[in-house]
Amino acid sequence: MIQKIKTIQDIVESGVVAVIRAESEEEAINTASACIEGGMKAIEVTLTVPGAADVITSLKKRPEFQDLLIGAGSVLDSETARIAILAGATYIVSPCFDKETAKLCNRYQIPYMAGCMTITEMKTAMEYGVDIVKLFPGNNYSPSMINSVKGPMPQVNIMPTGGINIHNAKEWIENGAVAIGIGSDLAKPAKVGDFKEVTRLAKQYVDIVREARA
Template sequence: MKRIETIQKIMECGVVAVIRAESKEEGIKVIEAVKKGGIKALEITMTVPGAIDIIKEISEIYKDEDLIIGAGTVLDPETARACILAGAKYIVSPYLDVETVKMCNRYRVAIMPGIMTVKEAVEALEYGAEILKVFPGNAYGPSIISSFKGPIPQGNFMPTGGVNLDNIKDWIKAGAVAVGTGGDLTKGAKTGDYELVTETAAKFVEEVRKARANN
């Protein structure tokens, strides 16, 4: 999948599922539940045990499906390259690391670096990032997107951290092109209730659709 196609699919879906789990087995169960709920963009964080192996395995399992597998909590270019080799179609970092951005650009893989200031946002754009991860989103709330869009209307922002079913519409209306959500989406997995994860995923997708329709 080409880089631009990856970006377009993430924007179309509007929700990136941040997958954190205690084991590889749990991670795959969560992935399957989220997929059933209609979320097509999955971010496997490097905090999951065996994360790179999971990326490699699910990239092979779902290679013929309309699913975008990415890697999150990537802190350095070495890890980014390992994830790319395992099949990750996009890389997400909690902060702006220029060398990681360069690595992804070198191999034409989408990179979403974390930003918190206008200076970081502009620098990330200068290095070629198409989507900027506003992290942690709950440190500011949806108004931060509107504030960023004032001086940087060309920026594509994706908040992560604190995005839930109660406020997702506010993030979209503020100008977010997509949202990243983890704990609020996958909390059912903690008790083994994967059907709840699927139901919650479907609600996130629906809330994005409704917010965009009313924007």
């Protein structure tokens, strides 16, 4: 199977992406490890993390993480995307759509999940090969937004990120989200060193997705 297609399928199957925002490499690695321990299979290391490329490389080198999906987030341009790919990122996530980033990711057969807010942005992103659209910021919309978009564009795959929490995650999945991105909920306990709480939350999100799909 083509690796790009497999990565997309694995992200959809996982159903939840842990968005890692941290103030240090150590905090990022510990947060990612805690999420993985909680059952999450997809990790997005945002490039706002100091030494983010090194964090990605470090995670990729660990034998116990070889089957995980480790991508880069907050990617704003093609130059940064290439750095992340060379560091080992297997998918790229942006808060916005960027044509040059889309072209680069297509060139190297790396999934590109671009942030979009409107149907016009989604259509443009799909025309440039974006297979999963990141609805961002998700807290600007209700979960019913997905059904509204899928009326005229049933082929679009949407992953809301930003403002997704324990209370609304199930509703987003039930309304057709192919996956959800979770960031702030996981970052809060991590910032005070409570990585056991990160693991507990990660497990809770994994269970919510599984139950919503069932």
